[in-house]
Amino acid sequence: MNLFRAILLLIIFITPLRANTIYNLIKIPNLKIYEINTKNKLKYLYAISSFRLGVQKNIVCLSSNKKDLEKKYKTIYKSLSRYSYDYLKKINLKYIVLCENLSISGINTAGIPDNIMKTLILDIKFNEDYFERVIHHEVFHIVNDQHKKLFNESEWIKFNSSEFKYAKCSICTEKLGLETYKKTNGFFTEYSKSTASEDMAEVYSHIIFLNTKEINQIRKLDSILDNKISYIENKIKKIDTSFNF
Amino acid sequence: MIKKIKASTSEKIILIFLVTLFILTLGTYFVIKNECLFVKNFDPKNINFKNPKNIAILNVPCGNVVIELYPKVSPNGVKRFITLIQSNAYDDVAFHRVIKNRLVQAGDLEFGKKDFLDYGKIGTGKSGLGTIKSEIENEFNYVKGSVGLARTFKNDTEDSQFFIILQDEPLFEGEYTPVGKVIYGVELLNKIKYQRHSEYILRPDFISTFRMLN
Numbered sequence: 001m002n003l004f005r006a007i008l009l010l011i012i013f014i015t016p017l018r019a020n021t022i023y024n025l026i027k028i029p030n031l032k033i034y035e036i037n038t039k040n041k042l043k044y045l046y047a048i049s050s051f052r053l054g055v056q057k058n059i060v061c062l063s064s065n066k067k068d069l070e071k072k073y074k075t076i077y078k079s080l081s082r083y084s085y086d087y088l089k090k091i092n093l094k095y096i097v098l099c100e101n102l103s104i105s106g107i108n109t110a111g112i113p114d115n116i117m118k119t120l121i122l123d124i125k126f127n128e129d130y131f132e133r134v135i136h137h138e139v140f141h142i143v144n145d146q147h148k149k150l151f152n153e154s155e156w157i158k159f160n161s162s163e164f165k166y167a168k169c170s171i172c173t174e175k176l177g178l179e180t181y182k183k184t185n186g187f188f189t190e191y192s193k194s195t196a197s198e199d200m201a202e203v204y205s206h207i208i209f210l211n212t213k214e215i216n217q218i219r220k221l222d223s224i225l226d227n228k229i230s231y232i233e234n235k236i237k238k239i240d241t242s243f244n245f
Numbered sequence: 246m247i248k249k250i251k252a253s254t255s256e257k258i259i260l261i262f263l264v265t266l267f268i269l270t271l272g273t274y275f276v277i278k279n280e281c282l283f284v285k286n287f288d289p290k291n292i293n294f295k296n297p298k299n300i301a302i303l304n305v306p307c308g309n310v311v312i313e314l315y316p317k318v319s320p321n322g323v324k325r326f327i328t329l330i331q332s333n334a335y336d337d338v339a340f341h342r343v344i345k346n347r348l349v350q351a352g353d354l355e356f357g358k359k360d361f362l363d364y365g366k367i368g369t370g371k372s373g374l375g376t377i378k379s380e381i382e383n384e385f386n387y388v389k390g391s392v393g394l395a396r397t398f399k400n401d402t403e404d405s406q407f408f409i410i411l412q413d414e415p416l417f418e419g420e421y422t423p424v425g426k427v428i429y430g431v432e433l434l435n436k437i438k439y440q441r442h443s444e445y446i447l448r449p450d451f452i453s454t455f456r457m458l459n
Contacts, residue, residue, distance in 0.1 A: 021416055022416065025416060025420060033415075036415055041419065043416060
């Protein structure tokens with residue numbers, strides 16, 4: 001026991017000092033403040049060099065190019081400004097990390113939400129066509145993770161036709177398309193068909209991204225999506241009664 | 246009869262040089278050893294305070310650090326802090342976590358006391374009074390000298406440990422419960438013992454006393 005303690009102490013005292021406030025707060029290295037004086041108190045951080053995360057270091061993101069960062073920050077800021085401080089507090093989101101070519105185990109991804117660390121990592125190089133909507137998609141994952149009991153997947157599955165089955169996980173399928181269907185048939189995108197939680201996130205992101213007229217039109221034409229939209233709206237209202245879609 | 250030999254000019258110069266060198270060496274030795282020589286110690290008796298009720302005096306190896314507490318910002322946090330100060334609980338407690346020019350942290354009443362220092366557990370000790378809820382709603386600028394309550398990774402785990410920041414830390418707002426700010430003597434905290442390769446300190450400096458002014 002004493003030997004173990006001695007070794008532990010030795011490790012502590014010879015480990016190089018990582019005295020970085022951001023690292024201490026969210027456990028992501030190589031970040032710098034981009035903007036912290038925002039109305040809804042979101043803190044925007046960016047990668048000054050690449051970083052690896054996770055137990056197996058399988059999450060990788062590269063440093064952000066200044067030009068891309070300036071351009072994408074405006075879009076991200078505008079998108080996230082629609083969320084109030086109160087709502088963000090309820091869903092436990094505070095830090096937005098901006099970096100490039102984000103991937104998990106070699107698979108590119110638009111964002112990685114972490115409600116425990118109050119952090120959303122966003123890939124600023126993600127497909128321009130869907131980037132703005134995808135931000136809200138990732139926000140929903142934070143909402144879902146923070147309020148797991150509220151979003152019941154068994155209830156959700158019942159909205160679909162009885163023959164339909166989701167894949168076992170979001171990356172165990174080829175259904176990765178993010179383009180919004182012209183003919184919806186219960187799903188906004190191909191990616192909606194991957195898992196129930198991705199479907200919820202796609203519904204949420206479309207409610208936020210599309211205007212009321214477009215949403216109302218979809219509701220009229222697609223009864224399944226009408227039910228799904230109502231479900232998401234009701235649950236979000238339970239989290240924050242003042243939330244405006 | 247022994248003939249007196251007069252010292253030559255060069256011998257006299259060498260002698261003067263050696264004496265000067267000796268004095269300088271001795272002087273430098275004491276200057277280096279006394280790390281507190283160039284920092285001002287404040288006597289709270291000579292200062293007029295607007296709210297003397299909210300003034301706490303933290304006595305560290307180099308002198309007095311005068312802290313103004315903010316009960317309006319964090320009522321419960323300050324209440325806990327005052328309770329512990331008034332019971333002299335912080336006396337002889339180590340500054341167990343020190344990052345040069347960034348922060349000093351102390352207040353582990355279980356494993357940080359001078360006579361019961363436990364290097365294996367320091368930083369994890371409790372006060373015995375239980376944890377309190379984080380008070381992070383009110384606006385507070387974490388500027389140099391700000392005093393906050395330390396917590397574990399989770400909110401609502403504040404107990405007795407506190408930190409004082411030695412540089413502005415804007416990201417601390419909304420993360421840590423603020424309890425006050427150093428109004429005199431923040432430079433004394435730069436003299437607290439630190440280690441280059443670790444935030445945790447072997448043979449740390451200790452709080453001598455921590456008292457409320459009134």
